[in-house]
Amino acid sequence: MFERYTEKARRAIFFARYEASQFGGQFIGTSHLLLGLLREDRARLAGLLRDDELFENAAVLLGLEASAEKVSTSVDIPLSHEAKRVLTYAAEEAERLGHSHIGADHLLLGLLREPGPVRDLLEQYGLQLSVLREAASATVSPLTNRRIVADLRAQFGIMLNRLEPELEPAVVYIPRTEKAQ
């Protein structure tokens, strides 16, 4: 399931599982995913969030309470429905940006698309879906470029049947210079 995930994204999910076990959760929820991301990708997130408070107090802010009954790390903890949706959104975001991998940024985008306390908290700390999308799309992959040109080619191709063999190109030649260069 996680073969397209970057090392960072995998580790974030690993930490999310750990957080779920610490808080005695039966499921890995979106809150745990956020805690995992905060732990794994601190440098990146520090540049995006309004201040550092979230790193220290995220669990409290999310209303998570440490449980006396920690779930053993050997027990398989399933993802909650919301968390599953977040992973689906993450894959969609990667797809949309033309990225072949799913990284921590895509997970964060996924969290911002799932309504709930985690999204509210992230927005409160200055993260907006549109802004993050832009940041994530700053580098356009060769795959995206190929797709854009393929789309253009498809649109353009439909018109080619209008070209009679004898039709000549519009050769625009209006002298550019008014004086010798």
Place this chain on the structure above:
Amino acid sequence: MTVRELAAQIRARTISCVELIQQTLQDLQERDKFCSLISVTGEQALAIARERDEELAAGKDRGPFHGIPIALKDLFYTRGVKTTAGSLVYKDFVPKYDATVVERLHNAGAISIGKTNLHEIAFGITSKNPHYGFVLNPLDPKRLAGGSSGGSAALVAGKFLPMALGTDTGGSIRVPASFCGIAGFKPTYGLVSRHGVLPLAFSLDHVGPLGSCVEDCALALNAMAGGEDYNVPAAADLKGLRVGRFFFGRVAEDVGAAVESALENLSELGATVLNVPTPDFAEMNATARVVQLAETAAIYVNHTDKAQFGDDVWALLEQAHMIMGHEYVNAQRLRTIFRQEFNELWRSVDVLVGPTTPMTAPLLEQNTVTIQGEEENVRMAATRLVRAVNLLGEPALSIPCGKGSDGMPVGLQLIAAPFGEATLVRVGKTLEERLRG
């Protein structure tokens, strides 16, 4: 203030050319928080202003632009002044001569105070320049000024000066004019010299003015193109004028409403508004994109260092290199067909009227806009109604026509047959007067 108003003050000696330039420079220093300029040529401007004052004292009057401060998009060659194109590629480029239009405006008495910021190499419409800063919209600095002539638009919209020079390859004069609520004029292809203007796409590049009103643009055209007086007066009515309401498809509701209201005004002025079938703008846009990508690729073929470019421009250059020879030639053949279709269209209408951009100025961080429920890329949306005109070469004028629900201006685009500049000025001024009430 407009060119005419400033010119009147200079003639009345209520302000000297030197004082006007000093005032403009100080104003820029105090108020320009919009990242409008890449370089300011204050001392040079003051030296010229002194000459202009001496000339006036000696009875030599160069006309309406005598002593008027203007600015030049940093794509125009200026002798001895660096011309960066908003890029790292040209960051140290100092031309040995002035572009022909720069020389002409100078001869007409205009005084350039500097070179304006733009979308990197003029290839884009956001003017979010990664090397020289993001140009902000003076009407709301959280929003795009548009581009690529963003800095020129910001200076006019910010009321620093009445006219600045821009270029338009796929909407780069009209889009920022629309977003900033000013007038922007793209003249007929070839009417204004492109000598000494860094090219982006040879057969689509146009030089034109951005002005505080239609008259400012018309006066600038007189200075830049010469040969004809484009500054025709507004008409009492527009009886006999055939206005084609070009089908503009998906536009934001508030933009559509403002444009409909402008059309009603035209109709009340006596014009006949016709629903004419216009050739498909989407098809022409696709054709224009093929032409532009191929021509830009030709110019930047040797620039292979990704680090020299912003991400968005680099992506476009990569796309540009994928266009094949036969595609470029076939795009030019399609251009022949569109030309013929438009020649036919101009037999039944005098001007085509529609929105300039389907939305008002987006927020800086917006990558996409949602128009009538459909999400699209900001660049593609902003150029959807203007790009095709560059493929044809027809003259087009954008003027403000009311406000959107966000309080930002809505741009109205008027298109005429080749060399129909005077028609656009007449209709533009008449409508402008009426909309101002």
